[in-house]
Amino acid sequence: MSRPEIVVDEHIPFVSDIFSDLGTVIAVPGHEIGPETVRNADILVVRSITSVDAGLLNGSSVRFVGTATAGIDHIDTEFLSASDIAWAHAPGANASSVVEYVLAAITVIASREDVWWPEKTLGVIGCGQVGERLCRRAEALGMRVLRNDPPRAEQEGASAFVDLDELLAQSDIISVHVPKEESGPYPTLGLVGADQLARVKEGSWLIQSSRGGTVDEKAAVAARREGLLGALVLDVFENEPMPDLEAVNTADLATGHIAGYSRDAKRNGVLMIRDALLRHWNRTESTGASHPDTLGSVTIPDTARRSPHMLDGLIQQVMDIRADDARFRLAMRSVDKATAFHSYRASYPDRFSWSRYTAEASGESLRLCSALGFATRADYR
Numbered sequence: 001m002s003r004p005e006i007v008v009d010e011h012i013p014f015v016s017d018i019f020s021d022l023g024t025v026i027a028v029p030g031h032e033i034g035p036e037t038v039r040n041a042d043i044l045v046v047r048s049i050t051s052v053d054a055g056l057l058n059g060s061s062v063r064f065v066g067t068a069t070a071g072i073d074h075i076d077t078e079f080l081s082a083s084d085i086a087w088a089h090a091p092g093a094n095a096s097s098v099v100e101y102v103l104a105a106i107t108v109i110a111s112r113e114d115v116w117w118p119e120k121t122l123g124v125i126g127c128g129q130v131g132e133r134l135c136r137r138a139e140a141l142g143m144r145v146l147r148n149d150p151p152r153a154e155q156e157g158a159s160a161f162v163d164l165d166e167l168l169a170q171s172d173i174i175s176v177h178v179p180k181e182e183s184g185p186y187p188t189l190g191l192v193g194a195d196q197l198a199r200v201k202e203g204s205w206l207i208q209s210s211r212g213g214t215v216d217e218k219a220a221v222a223a224r225r226e227g228l229l230g231a232l233v234l235d236v237f238e239n240e241p242m243p244d245l246e247a248v249n250t251a252d253l254a255t256g257h258i259a260g261y262s263r264d265a266k267r268n269g270v271l272m273i274r275d276a277l278l279r280h281w282n283r284t285e286s287t288g289a290s291h292p293d294t295l296g297s298v299t300i301p302d303t304a305r306r307s308p309h310m311l312d313g314l315i316q317q318v319m320d321i322r323a324d325d326a327r328f329r330l331a332m333r334s335v336d337k338a339t340a341f342h343s344y345r346a347s348y349p350d351r352f353s354w355s356r357y358t359a360e361a362s363g364e365s366l367r368l369c370s371a372l373g374f375a376t377r378a379d380y381r
Helices: 015-019 077-082 095-113 129-141 150-156 164-170 217-225 245-250 263-280 308-316 321-331 337-346 363-372
Strands: 005-009 024-028 043-046 064-067 086-088 121-125 144-148 173-176 204-208 229-234 296-299 357-360
Touching (some): 015 043, 015 263, 095 321, 308 363, 321 337
Parallel strands (some): 005 043, 064 086, 173 204, 204 229
């Protein structure tokens, strides 16, 4: 029996090594994967940059599609199921990475404004894999957290959740973590639009790192320019890979869809897809991620309590979101913005989970480090 042909997006880290023992791997840039690329493939492994639908797969021999992403709006799952093509995605693989992006963004804005943000109210719209983890870390830091998630409220009871209007009116910081759904019982396209932004607590900060289009960019830009929003952070855009320059220029922080781009998140996503393929083949072995090694330590002075600059300095040791913002703004000055957008993501510097770093602190400072997600000595005993 011949080895399966596995077409993969070459910009997914570790993908060739992780799949090499399962077949013949053909690595191609994601934006160049087309019908001819996959015609003779048995397996296709992509990320969100590749649209997987009838136009791509009709006439191909692909029988399994995996996307190393949590979201699936770039995959026509109805077509795949109707065509008897198995598919899998990686929900939760990048959850910690996105949470860390949000916390880093909050810390940068807070440092600019000289605000001790752990005492603020955080409103989380969408409390799935990412949103719920963000809620728990924020609560560990001491924040008051408001959750909005109609599907969960319907299933679990409404007592732990608030409606969107209440969240918008009471939150100092609003973070969006919903899938992109154009229809169905809980559509999210334009979920946060002009009407909703008119109800926000004046001066609140809005962070959009879910899917482009779930927040109305034009409305968010207008709200920021009018001062209704005190800060605007955008990692995703309605028209990727050619974001609206007005949105980029207005945002306090703008990055090119890299919130979930830590190396650990990418590796986790690939391992989840490999395990799904093995299950599809009725093979029982599992890749199983082992506990990663620590990469070093971070330090925080216990004498500098309750300073936003202290937290900013801590996080900058492992994640420089200001540099991510500067690189993205430079890329968007290019004549060929689509190519620049792809290059920005493909050349994104290595970033690792904060849990890979051990906190060198004590007392209240150690508690803050642990709440943010850094390891302690006890974690590595």
